[in-house]
Amino acid sequence: MRRPLVSFMVLLFLAHLALAQELTVAAAADLNYALKDLAAQYQKKTGTAVTLSFGSSGNLFSQIQNGAPYDLFFSADEDYPKRLAAAGLVENGSLRTYAVGHLVLWVRNGMGLDRSHQIADILLQPSIQRIAIANPQTAPYGRAAMSALEHLGLKDKVASKLVFGENVSQAAQFAQSGNAQAGLIPLSLALAPSMKDAGSYWELPPDSYPELRQGVVIIAASKHKKAAQAFLDYVTSAEGSAVLRQYGFRIPDSR
């Protein structure tokens, strides 16, 4: 009985060594589908496995501040990466803007709404009892949603309708499951397969919230900086950008 056990342990150890070669990436929740696609394609192409951890950018930011072992951090804004850079926690000069995100109003099918309805009218409708947004304290898209509401003059009028997801994925899930009748979520999630067929979306006017320029950095403590740089180059390549565009991101000209 001992031999199989020993060889099993050795196997586990070898597997652990093999796994150690892969990249660990912290990513904002709006990248949930886009980055999964990118990582899968990248693994097919290069053999490098990319492990993804999703969360709100603020949550990931505080994890990295406390020494979380990530190689890369894809934020939903540029502010968190810059703050990490200021704290000396990222590789010098690694900050790049990989995408610009858009905010949309997403409503489940069957609410009797169509293109002719204005965003403000929809949000004020009595049948829209709950509007899900990401927690503005930690999610850039939650902050964008708050400033869009303020810009539309709705902040106080819909304040009692707001429910807060822990990150944009949870806000989208609240709306998708019908527990909230509407959600202010990233376009990239509205275009995800499970959301696309379940409802429709309205893009918020771009001037109603600060531009969602999304930055990525290589973490200074990473032991796989070359591999991290290679994956980053792939994401910002023409091929990677095409995938990001599929999910509704705009690719910034200068980066």
Add this chain to the structure above:
Amino acid sequence: MILQALILTLRLAVVVSALLLVIGLPLAYWLAFSRWRWKFLCEAIVSLPIVLPPTVLGFYVLVAIGPLSPFGRWYQALTGHGLAFTFGGLVVGSVLYSLPFAVQPMAASFSALDRKLLDASSLLGASRWRTFWRIVLPLGLPGVLTGIVLSFAHTLGEFGVVLMIGGNIPGATQTVSILIYDQVQALDYVTANRTALLLLSLCFVLLAILYGLRRRSAWGLWDWK
């Protein structure tokens, strides 16, 4: 903010432990005295929330109270609003989540009773109902009280289920544990520390009172184990 969350949390704990007393007593009685051959299946179901991660429970509760389920639609038609993101929704989730913590001590103390006393009671002509109130409940009281205190304390510290079905609304569904999570995420360690310390002291005082009373055996046969 902190006070609001604290009051909400205490209100939730009181409502949940009161409901669990009402639900738990008959359930525990049945579990202790039933001779049904499939009873073990019910025991397993009651204990599920102990082993299940809160995400499983939160996920099913969220779907069950949402408009995708018949119950959710029925509730929406009845009250005009959904159950998710409301205090009522939290109560539903918490009652399920804390159920074993109420039922198990109660059932354990009931099954530990001397059956001769129950036989004597019925031989003397007392109804089951009367036997329950005069014999089972007074003798099983320590277990019942443990059940209430445990479910109360368990609800105070609940996090995962509330995170999944609450929607983090101050004054309605933002409990202390969620507030602390929020404050830590916002890197507001000073406030987070203050809130956490408050909850810690509160729980310590509660448990100290519980064990103090137990030591003095103020409730008679407290040591039912």
